[in-house]
Amino acid sequence: MAVTWEKFETAAPDLARAVRACFAAAETHVLATLRRDGSPRVSGTEVDFVGAELALGSMPGAVKARDLRGDGRFAVHANPGAELGDGDVKVAGVAVEVTDPAEVARLQGNSDPCHVFLLRMTEAVHTSVAGETIVIDSWREGLPRVRFERKNTGEVVRTES
Template sequence: MTFRWSEFQAAEPDFAATVRRRFDPYKHHVLGTLRKDGFPRLSGLEVTFGRGELWLGMMPGSRKARDLLRDPRFAVYANPGSGTDMGGGDVRIGGRAVEVTDPDTLAWFADEVGVPQPFHLFRAELTEVVRTTVEGEALVLRIWRPGEALRTMRPGKD
């Protein structure tokens, strides 16, 4: 089961706002895809939120785009920021990337982000959102999956 960003927001508005706050201050994040040989590939990526969606845009023919066209599974990690301050925690979104080829949507995205066409555009369908924080001395994970309640785990205690 997958959810679009707007469905995640509707299901868990406070958690979605917290996740979004981790992405907004920084332009560049890290995208994980699967190479043809099955090994992971990490690439820099700008993510865009708009029209109730999480968008992944990339240069035409890029390796990460080819990875997603072959196998749509991805993980995108929010930029942790500088130094050792992990204010807001560590956030990861996992899901499936759906290629978008609709000319009107591509034109909207080009105007919204200010990029020239052509480019690959993917809409994220979420399968998991995870936020990891340290509270006092404890590691705390908050995990959301479509159709499930938000869970809080404290490794070593749960």
């Protein structure tokens, strides 16, 4: 089952803050969608936090919108580039298109033609570096949070919360 940004934020507030910060740090993100034949496609995109929602928009007729209309499953990656800073994040789930014109205008802030999708999340992963340790903090709907710490020696420590 996929959840709204608000439910994810309630379930994992510290991880949600890290995810939001990484999306804010990078102007554009990489969206993975599925083509009609099931093969993957990646596209540049931006995500927006609108109230309690995580949303994605696109120009009318864009292939990413066509993909999401056919199969709403997605993954989106925010990476600030060579300087990891606070790390990078990936979220995945199901995109649900908003079709009500008034709601589209509210979410996008104007009435220009576009597609707007609300992102319903099934998972979120934040990867960062602490000293010489890679830290992977992951959340999946309905499961305990899992954190992996991979030290430069190759040792991996797993914890659940």
